[in-house]
Amino acid sequence: MRIVVDLNRCQGYAQCAFLAPDVFFLRGDEALGYRPRVPDDQRERVGRAVAACPVQAVAAGPAAGADVD
Secondary structure, X not given: OEEEEOOOOOOOOOHHHHHOOOOEEEEOOOEEEEXXXXXXHHHHHXXXXXXXXXXXXXXXXXXXXXXXX
């Protein structure tokens, strides 16, 4: 699975980093970093992170315009 984060939309609430810390992380106070390719064991956590984003800045799989593999 692949993910895409709209960093222009992201407001740094860090719900994704809290729910899937192996995939999302903060750089400094508010800059979000992420691993675009999600390990298989993190799919469920990333799904929760996508749903929890208050500004809907995170997309996964086909919604991200990326492959689902």
